Structure formats: C-alpha cells, structure tokens
Amino acid sequence: MPDKYHIKTQPVPPRRPRIGKHGVVDWREDCARCHNCVKKACVYDRYKQEAEYIRNLSEVEALFFDCMGCFSCVQDCTKGLLCMSINPEYEKLGNRYWKPDIIKTTWLQAETAKIPVSGAGYRGPFSGLGFDSMWTDMSEIVRPTRDGIHGREYISTSVDIGRKPSYLSLNESKSIASLPPLVSIPMPLIIDLTSPAHTLPKLDAVIEQTAADTGLIAVMDSSYRPANEAHLKNIAFYLGPDSPAVPDAILKKTRLVEIADSPAVAERIKEIKKVHPEIVIAIRVELTAAGIGRAIELAGLADVEVIHVVADANGDELSAQKPRFVKDMLRQIHTTLIEKGTRDEITLIAGGGIALPEHMAKAIICGADLITINLPLLIALECHLCASCQPGTPCPAKLEKIDHAFAVGRMTNLIAAWHDQLIELMGAMGMREARRLRGDVGRAMFFENLEEETFGKLFGAKK
C-alpha cells in the first residue's frame, strides 16, 4: 500500500492572549470575601489563570478573556456580584463575512491541528447566504450511496491539475501521442497570492515552507526566490502584466505557473511551453461581470489547461452593484462547460470567500476541481482582520514580529485540520475520491430546492 498523505503537526499555542467570546464582569467593591469564593470552584480554573496572567504581564496587553460561558460562578456568587458579558473585543473581530466565530475556530485549528468538536447541538441560523444555503448529503448505512461506505484511510483527497483530453489520440506509428502534463497535489487546496495589504516581510518565506511541508503549491509573486531550491516544485509563480520575468533555469524547476488573463493569452502559453514543455499553466480570471463569460470562452481554447477564477475576499463578484456569490458563479461556469462538452478537459480552480473547510467541499461540489485560500492562513497567525495594515498603524496581532517556526506550525496545523474535516465530510457523503466530488450536486442539498419541495408545495409562492 502506498504511503498515505499525512501532515505532521504539533500544538502551537498562541503568542497573544486568547480572545474569548465571554467574559465575567466583577463588581468587587461589594465583595464579602467569602472563604469559599465561587471563583475557586471554576471548573476551568480560569480565575487562577487570569491572576497568573496579570502577574506575569510585562507590558499593558489585552485583557484576559477565556471564560467558557457556563454561568456557574455568576449564578452561585453569594452576593450576585458577577455578571457575564460578551467580550467586545470578540465582537470586533473580522467583518460581515469573516465573522468572529470563523476567526475563533481558525485560531483553534491553527493551535491544535484538530477538528473542532463541541457538545450541544448546532447553535446558528437555519440557513444563510452563500455557502450557508447548502448542506452536504450523507450516505445512510442501510442504503449506502455513491462509493458505499468505507474507512477514512481509503479516502483520497488528491487532485490533478492540467488538461485532461477526453480521448486518446494515436500518432502515425500507432503508439499513443504524448499526453499533456498533469500536476498532482495531495489535497484540493492551493495557497493563493497574499493581498498587497497583507504583505509582511517574513510572510513569503513562511508560505514557502508551509507549502513544502504540506506537499501543496503556493502561488507567489514572480520576483520571489525561495530559500531552498527544492521548494520550487511547491511554488507557482504568478506572471502578471507587469511582473518581472522568471529566469528560464528557475522556471524549469517549477510544475505550475499562473498567468494573468489577456487577449494574447494563447501566445503567452506558447512562449512558456517553449521554455518548459512539462509545466502546467493556469490563467487567472477575475470574476467580474465579464468573468464568467471569459472563463467559459477560455475553456474552449485548445491550449488552455487550467482556469483560476477569483472572486473577492468575501466570495462576491468583483465591481458589481448586486454581486453574485462565488458558489452560484461556479455552478454557472461548471454547468455551461458540461453543456459544451468541455468540462472534463480543463481544470477549474476557484478562489475567494473560502473561509472554512466546509466551503472547500461545497465549492468543489459546485464545480471547482480545487480551491485557493490565503486569508485563513493569515488568520492562523492570529490576525484579527482589522483591515488596518498600514505602515505606522500598530498591528493588534503584532504580525511584524512573527517567528518563522511559529508561523509555519500554525499554517500547517490549519491545513491539516482542514484536510481531516474534508475527509469527515466525504466519509459521511460516501465519497472515496475528491476528484469525484467535483460538481456532484447530487451529494448536496440546496436551501432553495428543499424549501420549494417542502414548503412551496404547501404554502404557495415565496414572498
């Protein structure tokens, strides 16, 4: 049996105090100094930890907020002096799309590399916008579906990037003509370019190492040169309109390259292939109003192997008044390509709005072969997504002081946790291969459809 894909992880505790959801406000002036104070009975020992934290403070830092919200001390205090509140720092995390609970769970996964597990049932809204308006299906034991049911160890998450001809062509000597190159990566995830706003001095080296440690590929600026040449196979240079050229000798050591979309894209592909025929070339297409049409058009060109469609960080269509969401745009591209009969020939990579591991699975179900992320990896480094990354503005997570090993550990842990969660979802779905998950909407349920089938029939039209 070949080696299983395994990401080596170890716990990487945060550098900064945790920002929990709950905090206890204490009206100490009325305290009766009971000898059996409820604070001593905290199941999680948080009051003692808080006291130690304050004792060891070297400078004024964030307050200690790591209460688990069980209300026990609040309800038992003899004089009723304790009051539970929601931590305002917690509520400030992220933005409308990257909600505080997304940031918190990402931090936890980056620390532990484990699948977040909790008790009690689901606590959130019935459904929501974007990826929250669909559920993945499961394969019930008494009636297994798709690949049947099998152990987690048999589930493959690897995917292939490149052009896949739908039939073999023979040359004159009747032997098989050469096949286009393919790049295989062990899970359907690529690390995308970081936004210029988030460029930190050490970030590129961290991403390079993370990509190498996880066996994945990171899209990097064409001016970047890895510290270790062996890592070039984990790097895909991005050649934008104004990017500096990559020397041929270096380009030849990479497996994948990404180019900006342009009218002369076919010529650009030919130029690169001349230098390195075995390289796979992805074209980056921004999902603007014209993006969907352009992606479909490119898929029809003979030389195009991979299309990387990118929405904005929140998964929305770029420069649109009423933006469509990346999931819906992907479904449109995917189904159009199926109708045209070209879907299986090209690889579709999707980026933007992928914030949680379920988004990865759902984007693939909606038609992407694999996805790209960057913000979750930045959050893994304790970023708050406060959007004030400018020179002179202090970073609340002190990302400029980041330690290399810490950062690589946290990013690796996050990717490992995502990988495990993808396997959990696929296991429940009865899917044995991430390749077969692509576009399999039969393994998902969409809010609109379920509503129509269930309530539409009973209660008329939706208001």
Place this chain on the structure above:
Amino acid sequence: MNTLNSLPENTLKTRVPQEEVKRVIKPAPSRYRNEIAKYIVHRSPACKRCGKCMEVCAYGVHAHKPGFKYFSEPHHYLCIGPSCEKSGRYCVAQCPNGALQIKENPMYRALGDFRWTADLILATWKMAETGAVPAAAYDYDYECGKSGGGFDKLRFKFPKTPPVKLTEDEIDTSISLNKRKDGRPEIKIDVPWYGGGMSFGSVSNVTQLSKARATVAFNSFTCTGEGGFMERMRPYDDHVITQVATGLFGVREETIQRVPIVEFKYAQGAKPGLGGHLLGDKNTPAVARMREAVLGISLFSPFPFHSVYSIEDHMKHIDWIKHVNRRALISTKVSTPTDVDMVAVGSYSAGTHIVHIDGGYGGTGAAPDIAKKNIAMPIEYAIGKVHNFLAAEGVRDKVTLIASGGIRSAHDIAKAIALGADGVVIGTAEMVALGCVRCSRCESGRGCPRGIATTDVELAAKMDLDWGTQRLINLYSAWRKTLVGILQRLGLRSVAELRGRTDLLMHLDYTNDLPAKK
C-alpha cells in the same frame, strides 16, 4: 404494559418489581443562588424601607427577611419588567422615594443562541420550576427560536373560535408505538414524545435516572443511548429503550432482554455518517467497566455497521434482536439524507416498528462543528418527505414515525406532528430543564460544568435525583398543557388527528394562498 407474570419467552427472568413515580407537580426552583433574569431591579440608597414595593408587587420580587434591617436582594428573575406599569402595580412608579429602577439585564445578551434564545431557555426553566406555562406578563417569546427558518417560521392557523368545543379531559395526547399488528405488545405512551438516547458515560447517573423516572410518571420512554445501563435502572426497565450502535458497547443478551424497545442507532443527526465518540476524559472506571473497555481511552462507535450494507442486512439485524427478545419493539434511528424517504420505507420492510429520523440540527454530547452545521437536512424538510412517501407506498399506518433533531418546545412538537410525524424524541430540552445553559462544553475535560452531562463525581453531585425528576415532570406537565391547549384551539380530539394536517400550518415566508387540502 406487561406484568411480571405474563412476560413472553426470552424476557429476562431476573426482573425486579417496577417502581412507580407519581405525576404530581411540585415547585422545583433553580439549584443556583442567582437565577438568570431578564430584568434587574436596582434599589438605591434613597430607599426608606417603607415596604410599599413588597405590598404592590404581584410577583414577589421584593423580599424582606424578618429581623433584618435591610431588604434582601430582589428576586430579579420574578420581575416582569417595565411592562408592569400598565398593571398599576409597578413598584418603580409606586415607590414614594423614587428609589427603584428596573432595567433589562445586560447579561441577558450573553445567554442563548439562534436556536435556543435566552427567552426560550428562561421559559423552559420557568416551566421546569413551576409545571405551568409562564405567565403572559413575562412576555417570553418561547414558542419559537430566532433561527430564521423551519419551525421558527411555521405558525398554526388558529380559527377565531374552535370548530368543536372540547374540554381538556376530552383530548387524547397518547400515541401508539406498535402499528404493525404483529403480535408484539401494543405499546402506547401518554404523551407524543420520549427521551432521546444519552449514554451512561455521556451524562451523569442522576441525569439518566431523572429522565427515566419522569418518563415513568408520563408512561413514556427514556433511551439509554449506547453503552449499556446501570443496575439502578432496573426498577424502570419497562420505560427504557436501549440502543444497539456500531461500537456495540454495553450490548449483551441481558440488556436486550430487559427492555420493551430496542433501537438501532445507524446515525445521529448532529454527526450523521461520523459515528459516536466518547472522549477519554469521560471514560471513567464505571464507564469502562460497563463498556468492557480500557479506562481513560477515547471510545469510538465508528461509522458504519460493517454488518449492514443493505436493507436485507438490516432485516437480519432486526431478526436477531426480535429473536433475542420476543416482546421487544424495534426502532430504527437514521439521519436525514436526500433519500431518507427510501431509507424509511426500506426500514419498514425490514420489520421495524418505529422509524426514528434525526435531523441535522440535533443535539449531541460531542460532535465535530463541521458536521453539526453542514451534513444532512434539517428535520423540518425530512418529516413531510418521509410521511408522504410512506403514505404513497401504502404503509403509513403500519409504522410509527418519530422525528427528532431540534425539537425544543411543545410548539415544535405540535408542528412536527402537523408536518406528518406521529411523535417526537427530545433531548436538549430535558437538559435545559435540568439547568443547561448550552455552553457547548459537554465533551471537554471533566464534562459539563453544571453537573448534567458529566461523570465527574464532584460535578455530578451538584444535582439531586428528586429535584431532577421533579424538574422534568414539571416540564412535561407544562408541555402537555400547551399541547392540549393547541389541540383545543384547533378543535382536535387527539394528537393522532393532528398528524399530517399541514393545512393547519402557515409559513411566514410564503403567501399561504393555496387552496386548503385536508
């Protein structure tokens, strides 16, 4: 129910006399000193201790212990808030010194979530304390949560006057669990719900026994979950369902023969397709002994049953249990995939008496967050799908359909039945009645900090068996009263008449203008 003398063959011969628990409502106030309140009453130093507030308050918020100079801390949780002003008995307005203030408790925001709002938690606590529906003056919005879909958007279309005038006594809330007429006992339960599976190890002994005793009082059932059940459950065996899950923990011939219903747990709504998981910390010596496992290691009931890959295999399983216990009814607990309707019909054909569908938003002692939110459909969609398909196949009246996974209140129960279920299974609501605040920490470290879902001796000692039993009896009483009230307003004589009556429902997001079909 069977008596000791008339038990069929293959029933355990070492049974003990069954204990009775009376269905009596008694006050069971919170076991915490400071009950969480919606409003807080502030008494300033301007108070001259005249006692006017005690005199006017209709809810007993203000208290003064004899022999003490100052008033006691107000019973905030009894206060109905500023809306009291209309009653003319508003202490703030009546205080001659203007010493009182009433404000919304800032802590209120920190309690609850979309599915279990703070109002719903407090109302459930109130029902568990008093056995009655909270007074309208409290203005708790407890009929729904704020999840923005499913049950929270469904409402009953109550006629202005009921089509038939019925007294409470004329309304029948019982349901039958065996519709197959296969010679096995015709078990009826007095209320259309029973307790969900919570294993020995996931909850404390007191919790498990409280659940069992309350169901005895209501002639219903409790489920042991996976992992066997303790000797102390013997006096309640006639009201116990035991589970057979993939780990086969605690499954022995003896445990199967003790009970009237055996449930196959193929999947659980909160973690469909993922299997059960008891974290190592909760695997105490007693749990390890019961499960015949090694102390302190995490115990997995992996998905799936490798002996069941088809309906035929499922039938083989059912036959096995039916042979081991000749009086047992079989329940099949499955999750809600797209083809849940096919699964249900298949399960019926395999010989099950009860099809139990557990929706995606169901409760759990520990489940991956990714599974709770994303896998399988919410129960609101699944009930109608299964009900209609069973009817189309002509077997609807030969099998009992039980729904679970997000049933929080008597209103949810009524809606689930109107959508097509015969009855429901509840779990989280019972935990809330026992004092759960849904902090989601049931699984970690020593378990539930409130002593409900824990095997830690010190934490479990926070709860007393009589108190726990009473809280659940009170909750059940209040729910039954609510349910009877709903049936009364609809003019229906029984819960069975409500089944599948979607024409009595409306959905807030829809036009609700389709011609009514009965």
